[in-house]
Amino acid sequence: MNILILGSGGREHALAWKLAQSKKVDKIFIGPGNAGTSSAGTNLKLDPGNFPEVKIAVLENKIDIVIVGPEAPLVDGIHDYFLSDNSLKNIPVIGPDKSAARMEGSKDFAKEFLIRHNIPTAAYKSFDKSSLKGVSAFLKTLSPPYVIKADGLAAGKGVLIIDNINEAEKEVKAILNGKFGAAGQKVVIEQFLKGIELSVFVITDGISYKMLPEAKDYKRIGVGDTGLNTGGMGAVSPVPFADSCFMKKVMDRVVEPTMKGLITDKIEYKGFLFFGLINVNGDPFVIEYNARLGDPESEVIIPRIKSDFFDLIEGVAKGDLAERELEIDERFVTTVMLASGGYPGDYEKGKPITGFEGIKDSVVFHAGTKSIDGKVVTSGGRVMAVSSWGQTKKEALSISYRNAGLINFEGLYLRTDIGFDL
Numbered sequence: 573m574n575i576l577i578l579g580s581g582g583r584e585h586a587l588a589w590k591l592a593q594s595k596k597v598d599k600i601f602i603g604p605g606n607a608g609t610s611s612a613g614t615n616l617k618l619d620p621g622n623f624p625e626v627k628i629a630v631l632e633n634k635i636d637i638v639i640v641g642p643e644a645p646l647v648d649g650i651h652d653y654f655l656s657d658n659s660l661k662n663i664p665v666i667g668p669d670k671s672a673a674r675m676e677g678s679k680d681f682a683k684e685f686l687i688r689h690n691i692p693t694a695a696y697k698s699f700d701k702s703s704l705k706g707v708s709a710f711l712k713t714l715s716p717p718y719v720i721k722a723d724g725l726a727a728g729k730g731v732l733i734i735d736n737i738n739e740a741e742k743e744v745k746a747i748l749n750g751k752f753g754a755a756g757q758k759v760v761i762e763q764f765l766k767g768i769e770l771s772v773f774v775i776t777d778g779i780s781y782k783m784l785p786e787a788k789d790y791k792r793i794g795v796g797d798t799g800l801n802t803g804g805m806g807a808v809s810p811v812p813f814a815d816s817c818f819m820k821k822v823m824d825r826v827v828e829p830t831m832k833g834l835i836t837d838k839i840e841y842k843g844f845l846f847f848g849l850i851n852v853n854g855d856p857f858v859i860e861y862n863a864r865l866g867d868p869e870s871e872v873i874i875p876r877i878k879s880d881f882f883d884l885i886e887g888v889a890k891g892d893l894a895e896r897e898l899e900i901d902e903r904f905v906t907t908v909m910l911a912s913g914g915y916p917g918d919y920e921k922g923k924p925i926t927g928f929e930g931i932k933d934s935v936v937f938h939a940g941t942k943s944i945d946g947k948v949v950t951s952g953g954r955v956m957a958v959s960s961w962g963q964t965k966k967e968a969l970s971i972s973y974r975n976a977g978l979i980n981f982e983g984l985y986l987r988t989d990i991g992f993d994l
């Protein structure tokens with residue numbers, strides 16, 4: 573089997589690393605990948621958003637299965653593109669089609685789904701330019717802070733949390749007037765939920781599903797969850813507060829009704845579904861759905877999968893996931909993200925990276941790296957994730973931090989408090 577993984581981050585490196593361990597996999601290609609993915613397979617120069625370019629790569633390299641890492645190609649319909657092309661239609665795409673990817677691609681669609689299926693989520697109302705007049709009255713029914721979301725994909729920047737009601741109203745207008753482009757044709761205004769977040773994942777073939785390990789991500793740039801939001805600065809799995817009692821609520825109130833709801837609504841969902849949850853006084857609420865795996869969550873949940881990961885992928889492709897094995901490692905896995913100085917604001921690229929090659933008891937997943945003349949340099953805000961196993965969270969973290977300390981590049985920044993709040 574030849575596999576193409578689309579994407580270029582730590583998630584895609586983790587997928588390639590794990591699939592390279594499968595006896596059933598012959599060749600792995602990553603498009604475009606990064607300096608790390610080339611140790612698990614062959615990087616292909618392509619843009620995952622350019623479907624004709626993906627098609628050429630798939631046919632040239634005799635690809636049997638395509639795994640889509642990031643959300644944008646899914647929301648833009650890469651799965652549908654394959655189904656509608658005679659030379660591609662028999663090549664399975666792991667990731668939902670355009671209609672099903674609305675679970676992530678439209679916050680309004682996801683909210684309507686949640687309400688229709690009675691799944692706990694924040695109270696909300698959606699607005700477009702024609703209903704602008706109602707914004708002020710709805711904001712007055714909420715207490716601050718106000719959560720304002722552009723309906724569509726806005727490169728992770730489409731959620732605003734604002735204390736002042738006048739400011740909030742102004743932002744709603746700015747979004748509807750194009751601040752986030754087409755993503756802001758609708759705006760969702762939500763009640764603010766206070767609690768600790770949890771990322772839960774399933775893999776599904778549209779008929780049955782399997783729970784993958786859960787994880788906690790650290791989204792803010794600063795120690796103590798302060799400062800700007802990032803893609804994620806570290807992660808831990810398992811998550812101590814997600815004990816059997818809490819996870820039973822997650823299953824009964826969120827996962828089961830979601831998976832049943834997809835079937836009832838005739839949304840044929842194949843691939844990974846990511847539940848962004850918040851634990852409000854012991855009760856799970858859905859903040860968002862994502863049509864993909866998380867990053868850096870992948871860098872802790874994939875290393876916890878003991879069984880052959882390709883077997884699950886094949887189960888999705890063939891529609892017999894229920895018959896496939898999934899064995900989870902009981903140990904903790906933690907990851908610490910090394911970022912470029914200045915991220916998530918402006919930062920410099922092209923800084924040579926040293927010290928990562930000899931690391932033995934962690935896996936270093938590359939994110940924003942590239943190889944120039946045989947040297948690995950930084951090429952993004954999040955550069956590398958150092959993932960480690962431990963019998964305890966503390967043990968895993970101490971290994972991640974020790975090995976992170978061996979890596980160096982100009983401006984390197986990391987959060988020193990991953991996992992310490994749990």
Ligand code: AMP
Pocket residue numbers: 694719728731762763764765766769791848859860
């Ligand atoms: P999203 O892009 O929907 O994941 O939102 C980004 C971040 O905003 C989430 O990870 C939360 O930290 C926060 N957030 C989103 N919705 C809410 C809400 N209703 N209450 C509190 N925080 C929220």
Ligand code: GLY
Pocket residue numbers: 789803804862865866867868869
């Ligand atoms: N780490 C959060 C995400 O992948 O959206």
